[in-house]
Amino acid sequence: MTEEAECILSIDAMGGDTAPQMVIDGLAISTIRHPKVRFLLHGDEARIAPLVARHPVLKSRSETRHVAEMVAMDEKPSAALRRKDVTSMWRSIASVKDGEAKAIVSAGNTGALMAMARMILKPMPGIDRPAIAALWPNPRGESVVLDVGANIGPDERQLVDFAILGEAYARVIMGLERPSVAILNIGAEEVKGNEAVKAAAADIRASGIDMNFYGFVEGDDISLGTVDVVVTDGYTGNVALKTAEGAAKLISNYLSNAIRRSLFARIGYVFASGAFKTLREKMDPRSLNGGVFLGLNGVVVKSHGGTDGLGYASAVDLAIDVAKSDIASKIQSRLNEIKSHRPLTALERMQAEQGAVAAVGP
């Protein structure tokens, strides 16, 4: 735990459906799990202080920075951006930029969080668009799925970036040396998938990058755990994630209805209650709560807005794991590997041109 000595997390205390209550409940759990982590809370001190006061350990290991305004859960990201540094969300991200904290956790508005994080922290050199990575349960444990909602249209270049980001994330979070990586596709048609997924797969293969690239997988492969990292565009990834959540709810509903229907089944339920508890724990979305924003100069973790303290504590666990890792260098080394094999991004071209202008400038 000595490596946690210096770890300070920045917390958007006002983000989430039932913030700040749920956030403080979560941090109280986190203080037990991570005895050396400290918290920098951003938000309305009048609302935060009484909640923190109930947890002496948290009180001793946190500091509250008062900021009166907050981003609403349904606020347009562009509107939130315009308000700049008057919100708890902005300030909590700025603490990472300023080097005060190693990572920021927010359960607030996802779109606003991504927009502000991009503006404040900036994408890593060589990355056009950051992605949101989710952990997805499978029979072997879990896999990484990205993007689950940051970017809309599929784009071959972005998909290659996502493969690099997701692979690095799997290495640091799951401790894998050579995680397997695949691109999500469909198998029904002759010319499989859209142009972007085909081009991205071809690019990865042609690049000669030292990646354990599996090729394509289909939707059912995600939960089967066929690979460690599943790459897709944000639209498809978001639909897949929510569709799986819906299917899990439907099955829970079937199961509880079936058991309620007969006396024998209810007796059976009592005997098997331990097994049902295990199942519920396995299916509990709180245990894998937390989408990590990958590809930024700084660690940003988005907790589910509707979670409770236990779920929030899972997001904090994730933020600490990523903050303590060397994910940035792992991403950078892969980007360097692939760089010589592909054209410059729009941003890189601009930077190169500006560099050239600066070199010949006055």
Next chain:
Amino acid sequence: MTEEAECILSIDAMGGDTAPQMVIDGLAISTIRHPKVRFLLHGDEARIAPLVARHPVLKSRSETRHVAEMVAMDEKPSAALRRKDVTSMWRSIASVKDGEAKAIVSAGNTGALMAMARMILKPMPGIDRPAIAALWPNPRGESVVLDVGANIGPDERQLVDFAILGEAYARVIMGLERPSVAILNIGAEEVKGNEAVKAAAADIRASGIDMNFYGFVEGDDISLGTVDVVVTDGYTGNVALKTAEGAAKLISNYLSNAIRRSLFARIGYVFASGAFKTLREKMDPRSLNGGVFLGLNGVVVKSHGGTDGLGYASAVDLAIDVAKSDIASKIQSRLNEIKSHRPLTALERMQAEQGAVAAVGP
């Protein structure tokens, strides 16, 4: 059952992983469920005849048309198309075109089946691209999801067509007067979804069409049964369908592992075995087997290639239900409603131009 008196189904007896055995097993079940339906079997008579001989009722109500060749499950659709009418798949579709049969069922290669069906039966007037519609379980019963794999890129015009096709299908198959229809989207971003879904929703609203249009739903709404018809592009729909199947398998796996782990749980399982049986039946993909190709001049039902006789019989049920319905007129009346509100399709423009050329031609 009198309306079944004239119903003849065309069967691609060679399509499917374990065809023709599985196909004949399925038809034997169908003869019991549908005492007046007759079957026209297309395939290798030497392999089909001994199987049919074991089922005297089926034998008396079927006729086999010998055709030596078949489309392989992994054959490229373009290659299958080039072989034209030497395959059982082609001949079975042609029987619908020729008016010999009311519908065709195949458990063969999906891509080849769609390509051949488009070539032989042609899309309905006003429909650019036919779609594959799946039935999806929800707590209220089931909903229609389309497209689940016939078309790759999303296109606003196609999405509007899919809404019309899916609504008509829900009316005839689920007996609903005004099924609710929504377009699948994601909710995370400010400017929700891609251009195609936004434009399609705007088109439906602007058209003044008499449709119970709900707007957008997200992935979890499919299994929750928020609406009766969920419209999406074939890439996203296919990923969603397979992702849900994968999630269901994962949960079954969790449940059986949890029960196996303790003696008490195994005792509980014995008491609750009725409930587990109900759950298994609810989750049995065979009970909702069959993707219907919508938007063609003729009824085509695709059974899952890996199903067994029971699953194949479900696909036959579906084909009979659709064949007996007036789905084509329901689709056509909606297309007429919307026609005046939107520009011509590429095909319609070509047809109009050809008409004009013919009118002034020699």
